[in-house]
Amino acid sequence: MTDTTDRYTFDEHDVVVTHEKSYAAGVPAVLVSLRRGIEQMGPVRTARTLMKLNQREGFDCPGCAWPETPGHRKHAEFCENGAKAVAEEATTRTVGPEFFAAHSVSDLLGRTEFWLGQQGRLTHPMVLVPGSSHYEPIGWDAAFAMIAGELRALASPHEAVFYTSGRTSNEAAFVYQLMIRAFGTNNLPDCSNMCHESSGSALVETIGIGKGSVSVPDLENADLILIAGQNPGTNHPRMLSTLEKAKGNGARVIAINPLPEAGLMRFKDPQKVHGVVGDGVQIADEFLQIRIGGDQALFQGLGRLLLEAEDRNPGTVLDREFIDRHTAGFEECAAHLRQVDLGTVAAATGLTLAQIQATADALIASKKTIICWAMGLTQQTHGVATIQDAVNLLLLQGMIGKPGAGVCPVRGHSNVQGDRTMGIWEKMPESFLAALDAEFGIRSPREHGLDAVDSIRAMRDGKASVFVGMGGNFVSATPDTETTEAALRGCALTVQVSTKLNRSHLVTGRTALILPSLGRTDKDVQNGKKQQVSVEDSMSMVHLSRGSLKPAGDQLRSEIAIVCGIAQALFGPDHSVPWREFTADYDRIRDSIARVIPGFEDFNAKVRGPDGFGLPHPPRDERRFVTDTGKANFTVNELSWLPVPEGRLILQTMRSHDQYNTTIYGLDDRYRGVKGGRRVLFIAPDDIAALGYTDGDRVDLISEWEAPDGTVQERRADDFRLVPYPTPRGNVAAYYPETNPLIPLDHVAKKSNTPVSKAITIRLERRL
Ligand SMILES: Nc1nc2c(c(=O)[nH]1)N[C@H]1C(S)=C(S)[C@@H](COP(=O)(O)OP(=O)(O)OC[C@H]3O[C@@H](n4cnc5c(=O)[nH]c(N)nc54)[C@H](O)[C@@H]3O)O[C@H]1N2
Numbered sequence: 001m002t003d004t005t006d007r008y009t010f011d012e013h014d015v016v017v018t019h020e021k022s023y024a025a026g027v028p029a030v031l032v033s034l035r036r037g038i039e040q041m042g043p044v045r046t047a048r049t050l051m052k053l054n055q056r057e058g059f060d061c062p063g064c065a066w067p068e069t070p071g072h073r074k075h076a077e078f079c080e081n082g083a084k085a086v087a088e089e090a091t092t093r094t095v096g097p098e099f100f101a102a103h104s105v106s107d108l109l110g111r112t113e114f115w116l117g118q119q120g121r122l123t124h125p126m127v128l129v130p131g132s133s134h135y136e137p138i139g140w141d142a143a144f145a146m147i148a149g150e151l152r153a154l155a156s157p158h159e160a161v162f163y164t165s166g167r168t169s170n171e172a173a174f175v176y177q178l179m180i181r182a183f184g185t186n187n188l189p190d191c192s193n194m195c196h197e198s199s200g201s202a203l204v205e206t207i208g209i210g211k212g213s214v215s216v217p218d219l220e221n222a223d224l225i226l227i228a229g230q231n232p233g234t235n236h237p238r239m240l241s242t243l244e245k246a247k248g249n250g251a252r253v254i255a256i257n258p259l260p261e262a263g264l265m266r267f268k269d270p271q272k273v274h275g276v277v278g279d280g281v282q283i284a285d286e287f288l289q290i291r292i293g294g295d296q297a298l299f300q301g302l303g304r305l306l307l308e309a310e311d312r313n314p315g316t317v318l319d320r321e322f323i324d325r326h327t328a329g330f331e332e333c334a335a336h337l338r339q340v341d342l343g344t345v346a347a348a349t350g351l352t353l354a355q356i357q358a359t360a361d362a363l364i365a366s367k368k369t370i371i372c373w374a375m376g377l378t379q380q381t382h383g384v385a386t387i388q389d390a391v392n393l394l395l396l397q398g399m400i401g402k403p404g405a406g407v408c409p410v411r412g413h414s415n416v417q418g419d420r421t422m423g424i425w426e427k428m429p430e431s432f433l434a435a436l437d438a439e440f441g442i443r444s445p446r447e448h449g450l451d452a453v454d455s456i457r458a459m460r461d462g463k464a465s466v467f468v469g470m471g472g473n474f475v476s477a478t479p480d481t482e483t484t485e486a487a488l489r490g491c492a493l494t495v496q497v498s499t500k501l502n503r504s505h506l507v508t509g510r511t512a513l514i515l516p517s518l519g520r521t522d523k524d525v526q527n528g529k530k531q532q533v534s535v536e537d538s539m540s541m542v543h544l545s546r547g548s549l550k551p552a553g554d555q556l557r558s559e560i561a562i563v564c565g566i567a568q569a570l571f572g573p574d575h576s577v578p579w580r581e582f583t584a585d586y587d588r589i590r591d592s593i594a595r596v597i598p599g600f601e602d603f604n605a606k607v608r609g610p611d612g613f614g615l616p617h618p619p620r621d622e623r624r625f626v627t628d629t630g631k632a633n634f635t636v637n638e639l640s641w642l643p644v645p646e647g648r649l650i651l652q653t654m655r656s657h658d659q660y661n662t663t664i665y666g667l668d669d670r671y672r673g674v675k676g677g678r679r680v681l682f683i684a685p686d687d688i689a690a691l692g693y694t695d696g697d698r699v700d701l702i703s704e705w706e707a708p709d710g711t712v713q714e715r716r717a718d719d720f721r722l723v724p725y726p727t728p729r730g731n732v733a734a735y736y737p738e739t740n741p742l743i744p745l746d747h748v749a750k751k752s753n754t755p756v757s758k759a760i761t762i763r764l765e766r767r768l
């Protein structure tokens with residue numbers, strides 16, 4: 001239990017707005033990371049921990065999924081925000097039975113997500129029994145028996161949903177999905193459903209695999225890198241070092257974003273002298289300040305300009321040989337792109353025709369182009385189509401499957417990509433299910449399961465009544481907070497396997513369990529032997545991660561031990577899966593993975609190599625495209641963009657520099673010049689004036705959503721301070737998760753069913 005309550009109470013209206021910073025990292029970043037570490041865990045543990053971060057013998061950073069440079073791991077291969085992620089997990093503050101005795105669930109519900117997270121690591125399994133106001137301790141075996149009992153009591157296995165957040169290791173993810181499929185359902189929603197699902201949908205259809213096709217050396221050697229809808233200075237800071245290197249090698253970088261994000265504009269590498277003095281390196285050569293949702297129009301417009309340039313100078317722009325040998329659908333796509341109206345492109349993007357032409361010229365001049373993207377593209381109604389139009393652009397010039405070129409969806413959670421590889425997906429293909437069945441003598445269900453949005457619908461409609469969360473913070477990360485909370489409250493049982501306290505522990509079913517687990521930094525000993533787990537980064541490299549810190553208490557169990565414990569209670573001692581052996585030795589899990597998942601042959605040996613190993617990627621490795629046509633598919637996508645309705649604004653919800661998703665590290669967004677509060681709305685000065693407000697006014701946000709039956713639904717989020725900011729007219733920005741109550745559950749991307757967190761129609765109401 002901690003005594004830090006006072007230190008972290010705050011008045012949201014103490015927010016201070018300064019000038020936004022035009023550079024990222026530098027000395028302040030080093031100072032912030034050390035200060036946060038020392039606050040949370042003292043100087044000795046801080047030094048010991050940061051030394052092990054992303055080192056060969058250390059643990060994988062629980063922050064983002066950006067890869068380490070192969071063969072070049074230097075000391076301190078971490079960034080400010082990686083250090084914050086580690087400090088958050090390695091904290092010596094704890095939340096145990098006394099804490100829960102002192103705080104009722106309703107007391108805790110009144111606290112902010114920031115306050116909850118600051119209380120420390122969960123140390124004991126806890127249960128909230130029906131009608132009780134407080135969580136109480138429970139033994140592990142009793143908790144497992146309770147879960148097994150509730151699961152067995154369901155009329156169908158499909159009445160349970162099993163969520164996964166992307167920090168779970170490969171081994172834990174593999175045993176988790178195995179337990180769920182042996183139980184009889186594919187209801188495996190995950191954070192990826194809300195994240196890069198649009199990338200997966202778009203890439204599988206076009207190039208046959210939902211993963212990025214480039215490596216760090218490819219980026220370092222590219223001629224041209226487009227970075228669209230991504231804020232690497234905050235969310236993937238180590239990517240800036242790669243970009244800096246690319247620039248040193250002559251690359252041009254074009255940033256496409258409604259906001260002039262700090263890391264893109266200038267970057268100071270704190271590990272280099274010139275990062276500490278001087279102005280740093282300018283990362284972006286061009287900044288295209290695009291309107292929210294305008295990217296598809298931009299990519300289509302660029303496609304048209306490339307085709308016209310080829311017409312003018314045949315043989316100089318398109319890669320005809322690549323198109324003929326490796327692609328399908330070129331003629332239809334070209335015909336479609338040729339009729340794109342450039343006036344519409346200008347209106348949709350807010351860019352001038354000169355800017356668009358200059359970007360086309362940069363593409364034409366480049367022999368090696370990479371397009372990077374993240375949530376600004378995926379969390380849009382037309383996210384899948386936008387990414388497919390980006391792929392069209394690359395295919396026109398043969399930019400897939402050659403060094404220095406390709407697609408680069410930059411992943412979020414540190415092992416979100418690995419979890420998918422391990423089978424965390426509601427619609428794994430038959431080949432995977434058949435191999436799983438053959439390995440374990442089970443019969444996996446074949447019908448697809450529920451994703452995140454459909455899980456909420458099922459719980460809301462009484463069709464699912466047990467929720468299990470393997471990490472994450474489902475209640476706060478999902479859209480439509482009121483609906484989602486009601487859905488979870490309707491459950492018979494909610495179970496959260498977690499490291500830290502969050503709101504999902506407080507919005508519960510009739511009975512609720514909190515199961516405290518080890519994190520990435522913790523030492524994991526089973527059967528007297530130190531265990532290690534593996535992860536896959538954003539570029540399909542798999543390597544080991546070994547925690548080394550003393551766990552927050554002797555009751556904590558690894559995610560693997562927790563899953564295997566539930567499975568043993570559920571299936572009894574004579575099950576065909578060796579659950580007990582799996583817990584005792586993670587090598588046994590890897591042996592099974594090696595037989596089930598292609599690319600993992602000889603897993604235990606390969607993963608022990610110095611930098612682990614890379615997974616096969618047919619388009620990258622051999623220009624082989626495992627699609628319906630056997631070729632890379634050009635696609636024809638109807639153009640969508642987002643005109644701003646009269647008197648309304650389009651809101652994007654994003655991360656501050658001081659948070660990890662729903663985990664709030666602090667209340668400052670240094671790069672955007674905001675201090676001491678999160679309830680802010682970034683808005684163009686001209687919009688402030690046009691709507692009759694002044695800088696600093698406080699407003700409520702009301703989202704407007706036309707339901708399929710034609711009625712307009714309204715949702716509210718109260719009390720935001722207006723902050724004048726260089727964002728396009730009609731486009732505003734605020735932080736997630738405070739704004740999640742505004743996002744209608746049905747406001748999802750076509751095909752991927754991803755919540756549209758980056759384009760919500762709102763109006764403002766003055767606070768009286
Ligand atoms: N420190 C830290 N690191 C993280 C995370 C974190 O919360 N904190 N989260 C992790 C996770 S799970 C993920 S998915 C990634 C997220 O990484 P990002 O995708 O970088 O995260 P967001 O803050 O959502 O930023 C979205 C960016 O897209 C821009 N944008 C919004 N709408 C549009 C649009 O229509 N077009 C274009 N071109 N741009 C647009 C926004 O201005 C913003 O710069 O980061 C991962 N890493």
Ligand SMILES: Nc1nc2c(c(=O)[nH]1)N[C@H]1C(S)=C(S)[C@@H](COP(=O)(O)OP(=O)(O)OC[C@H]3O[C@@H](n4cnc5c(=O)[nH]c(N)nc54)[C@H](O)[C@@H]3O)O[C@H]1N2
Pocket residue numbers: 165166167168191192194195196375379412413470471472473474476477478479497498499500501502517518519520559653654655660661662663736737739740743757
């Ligand atoms: N409005 C809006 N909503 C969004 C987004 C957005 O941009 N805007 N982004 C979406 C995206 S990209 C994502 S990925 C999701 C994120 O959704 P989630 O992954 O569900 O959310 P997190 O906040 O990352 O989860 C944090 C919790 O995970 C637990 N945890 C941390 N490490 C571990 C571990 O090692 N093991 C276990 N068992 N638990 C652990 C801790 O208890 C912590 O409180 O949110 C989505 N929601």
Ligand SMILES: [Mo]
Pocket residue numbers: 191194195196411412413
């Ligand atoms: Mo994410």
